[in-house]
Amino acid sequence: MFDHTLSAHLKSGEIADNVITDGSDTCTYAGLPGRFDALDDFAARAGLPGDECPVLRCGNTLGEAVMLLWMLSRKKDFVLLPRVGGDKARRKLEDANLPEFCKNTVELSPDTDTAVVEANTNYKKYVNDETGGKIFLRTSGSTAEPKLVRHSNEKLFENALNCVDRFALRVTDRVVIPVPIYHMYGLGAGFLPGFIAGVSMHLIDGTNIIKYMGCEARFKPNVSYMTPTLCQMALRTRKNSYAYRLVVTAGDRINKTTFLDFEERFGKLINLYGSTELGAIATSDPGASLETRADGIVRTMPGVEAALEDMDKDLSELMCRHGSGFETYVDRTGAALAGDADGWFKTKDLGRLISRDTFKVIGRTGNSVNRNGILTAFSEVESLMEQGIADVQFAVVLAKEEENVRGKTLVACCELKPGVEAEGKDIRARCFDVMMRHMVPDEVLIVKELPRLPNGKFDRKKVEELINK
């Protein structure tokens, strides 16, 4: 699959000079086999045999992207996780949660740009699948213990091939990927389709508008993978227009005004709907009218079926089945978890079917929202506030309909510990120390006592009334 792709590219000679770059370091497609050989030597020296399943800690640098392609091309089993960086507290937390079936972690040293292998202290054993080529991704859902999703090399390839076709990627395209390639969107819809099509690609590590503009000025991309937040940032800061052939956006619903404004200034916008489990499920039809695309109507990818959980209703939970989707969830030990026998995946999104192969996503069904394109579970924010902020006894987190640049407005309603007095703004300031930025509530309300149901659980409807007063 991925190994044959590179061979075919190089045999054709068509793309030998096309590049993959992060702005600092650049590699041509013709240079990739040499890099892969060097990584083979490194693996032999570092004691990374092919029958183990290391964690690959990955960001968007060229070195990391090459390592990822090398693992896929050599059909290695690996768990793909984000690079942790130098924050010791975060690294400790991440290390404590490493899967027990991974003997080692592999990452690039930021100082030397060489691969470094470290032992995973949680390691117990890995039962090697005879077929090899298993890729484990972590769900972006911010639950206490995120799920690991097992994909096969072949299905991931098929998934990426769907995107090559849908986006009509061709060797002359110049693609910018400012979204992380350790997530399914950046990987399965952006980076791998780009590689399969042999396009020149510019990855951006730690994206912000300044880096993005620098890339655009130097690299002159004609295809971009954005998020609604990035689209809004571009609209807020940029004075000039830029003509992209295609801009893909995913990670959250993009509102119609942003969609229309963005397309007018920057070129055709395509909304992609997907998940870590199924990869690219549906996208706006590139041939559909602007009105249809801006309305959020998407068409399923080849091999995808869509249905509503309750087909008698106009609006119900969207369920999808994808022949090139994931194999199974696994627990920390690597053991497969029981799934739905019929292969239907519950998306936790409310959807409306338009036709057999088109639908529209209306919002989330559960107690979670997308913020900065990251699924944010209310329960996790509540737990972090209760455990991390000494003055907070209980917290109930809800979202308001109104949106800001990070997504739906997140509000926390808190009951403080007996005898404690604090204002909402003080509690909110302390949230910055105990949670990721996208989780920090936009408002914190302090109440004497949170409303409860007769069974003692918090009455979320009454809290919602309080918040909206």
Add this chain to the structure above:
Amino acid sequence: MSGPILNQLKDIIANKLDVNLSIDEIDENVSLYEDGLGLDSIAIVDLIVSIEKEFSMGIEDEELNADLFKNLNTLAEFIEKKLKN
């Protein structure tokens, strides 16, 4: 050099951006990003928009580059030059 502008920039960051930093905590010599003041991508956009509003000036696309946003000193110098012109 750029003293009043620097102070105004610190005031913008502490009081107009949603970043949980006080004026005393803002070092004009460190990076604006994760390895310094810790401004994330959205805060950087808010900073650009606030600068344009507070200093009644426009920052052109070609001026939005990494050198300009290296730290608050470089940003203050840029604003000072731009205001003089």
